Amino acid sequence: MSPVREERSAWTRPHLLGLRELSAEEIMAVLDTADSFAEISTRSIRKVPTLRGRVVVNLFYEASTRTRLSFSLAAQRLSADVLDFTKESSSTAKGETLIDTARNIEAMGVDVFVLRHAAPGAATVLARHVKCSVVNAGDGAHEHPTQALLDLFAIKKRLGRIKGLHVAIVGDIAHSRVARSNIWGLQKLGARVTVVGPPTLVPERFRELGVEVCHDLDKVLPEVDVFNMLRIQRERQGTLNFPSTEEYTRLFGLSRERLARAKPEAVVMHPGPINRGVEISPDVADGPRSLVLEQVAGGLAVRMAVLFLCAGRSAALQAEEAQAQAATSAATQGPGAAAQGGSA
Ligand code: ASP
Numbered sequence: 520m521s522p523v524r525e526e527r528s529a530w531t532r533p534h535l536l537g538l539r540e541l542s543a544e545e546i547m548a549v550l551d552t553a554d555s556f557a558e559i560s561t562r563s564i565r566k567v568p569t570l571r572g573r574v575v576v577n578l579f580y581e582a583s584t585r586t587r588l589s590f591s592l593a594a595q596r597l598s599a600d601v602l603d604f605t606k607e608s609s610s611t612a613k614g615e616t617l618i619d620t621a622r623n624i625e626a627m628g629v630d631v632f633v634l635r636h637a638a639p640g641a642a643t644v645l646a647r648h649v650k651c652s653v654v655n656a657g658d659g660a661h662e663h664p665t666q667a668l669l670d671l672f673a674i675k676k677r678l679g680r681i682k683g684l685h686v687a688i689v690g691d692i693a694h695s696r697v698a699r700s701n702i703w704g705l706q707k708l709g710a711r712v713t714v715v716g717p718p719t720l721v722p723e724r725f726r727e728l729g730v731e732v733c734h735d736l737d738k739v740l741p742e743v744d745v746f747n748m749l750r751i752q753r754e755r756q757g758t759l760n761f762p763s764t765e766e767y768t769r770l771f772g773l774s775r776e777r778l779a780r781a782k783p784e785a786v787v788m789h790p791g792p793i794n795r796g797v798e799i800s801p802d803v804a805d806g807p808r809s810l811v812l813e814q815v816a817g818g819l820a821v822r823m824a825v826l827f828l829c830a831g832r833s834a835a836l837q838a839e840e841a842q843a844q845a846a847t848s849a850a851t852q853g854p855g856a857a858a859q860g861g862s863a
Contacts, residue, residue: 530828534646534653537662538703546704550672552824553817559596560819570599573630573830578621579656580606580636585791585815586656586665590633593822599630599830617641618648625649630830634658652829660694660752665825666790667700669818671708673810674745676817677786682709687739689715689771690749690798693722693760697749697790702728713739716771719760720751736771740781747788748773748798764797774800778808786810 529548538546559567575594579587587603594601604624606612611620621632631652634642639661646653657663675681686705692698692714705712706729713731714721725732733739751767753759761767773787787803788810795801804811 533829534642534655535664535825535829536642536646536653536655538664538667538700538707539662541664541703541707543707543709546668546671546707549668549821549824549828550675552828553668553672553820556596556823556827557817557820559823560816566596566598568598569827570594570597570630570830573597573599574602574628575599575631575633575826575830576602576604576624576629577656578604578617578624578632578634578636580611580617580634580641581657583635583656585818586635586663589815589818590654590656590665590822590826593819594631594826596819597823597826599826602629617645621645621649625651631826654825654829657696660696660699662700662703663696663790664700664704665818665822666697667704668825669814669821670697670701670747670788670790671704672817672821673788673814674786677810677813678744678784681705683711684744685711685713685742686745686747687713687715687733687736687743688747688749689736689773691720691752691760692716692725692749693720694752695749697747699728701747702730706730713743715739717761717767736777737780740777743781743785745786745788746773746778746781747790749790750792750794750798768797772796772798772800773803775802775806778803788814790814 529544532545559565575590577587577590591601591603609620617636629651631654632645632649633654633656634645635656636642637659639659641658642653642655655662655664657666671681674684678684688698688701698714702712713733714725715733715736718734721732721734723732778787786808787799789799789804791811793799793804793811795804803809
């Protein structure tokens with residue numbers, strides 16, 4: 520695993536909270552590390568001892584299929600122990616707060632919390648209250664950093680680069696954490712980003728993030744290299760922000776006919792779960808230009824990389840702290856105590 524270790528230099532963070540705060544070098548460190556880990560999934564024994572003895576806890580306060588299973592499998596492939604927390608079967612129902620729950624679980628000896636929560640900023644708050652690493656697995660409509668990292672990974676794998684590509688993120692931008700994390704990540708790596716959708720879902724203020732805003736998919740269609748088709752986030756919208764699903768599909772859905780008017784090499788992505796026939800037609804979702812399953816497959820390697828980089832860091836910090844503590848107690852107890860400590 521030596522290539523993995525060499526790529527670690529740009530990464531010094533104990534947590535992954537969002538892509539907004541990451542540099543292009545840090546993002547590339549994750550993608551390069553993921554490249555090394557992708558090979559493990561092709562072996563007959565798909566497991567390495569990298570995180571043996573470490574504990575990863577999935578703290579999921581919101582529903583998830585891909586993200587949760589992907590983090591669990593990623594941790595298991597690195598030989599970590601994995602614990603699963605679900606809001607429904609926990610003391611949250613008895614009124615326990617996120618911080619209290621996390622600190623109690625941490626007291627059992629935990630290295631990484633993977634947190635999904637409906638509140639924007641939940642992962643950042645948790646990171647302030649625990650000593651172990653925190654990985655944001657989606658916080659409300661704010662960020663979903665590992666989704667954007669795996670999207671970047673899939674684009675780079677299929678098209679060979681990110682820089683200079685024109686990426687259209689289409690759909691419910693206003694309520695999408697996937698959109699926000701992708702906007703940060705893509706721009707940092709030199710892509711041009713246009714957000715596309717009806718004005719109710721794609722507010723003009725998104726221009727402040729450095730992206731172009733467009734309300735007409737057919738207008739940008741011929742210029743785009745990557746279409747990232749987002750789900751309508753009904754659970755966050757409350758009401759439907761457009762007249763009807765049929766009209767949305769007619770104007771913003773990616774059908775085979777519409778895709779035929781795009782560049783021949785343009786590819787299609789979707790973070791899942793897909794509403795087949797709404798934002799993307801089944802033949803496009805399953806067609807040769809779709810990266811959907813490549814996104815999921817690459818997501819495993821990306822999450823292995825994130826756990827490795829964050830847990831590796833937290834272990835290093837723990838070792839430093841232990842050394843510093845040992846040195847302090849040796850200094851306060853005198854030279855005899857230091858010698859005793861050394862031989863114990
Ligand atoms: N799975 C992604 C998320 O958790 C996208 C979606 O739900 O539409 O944000």
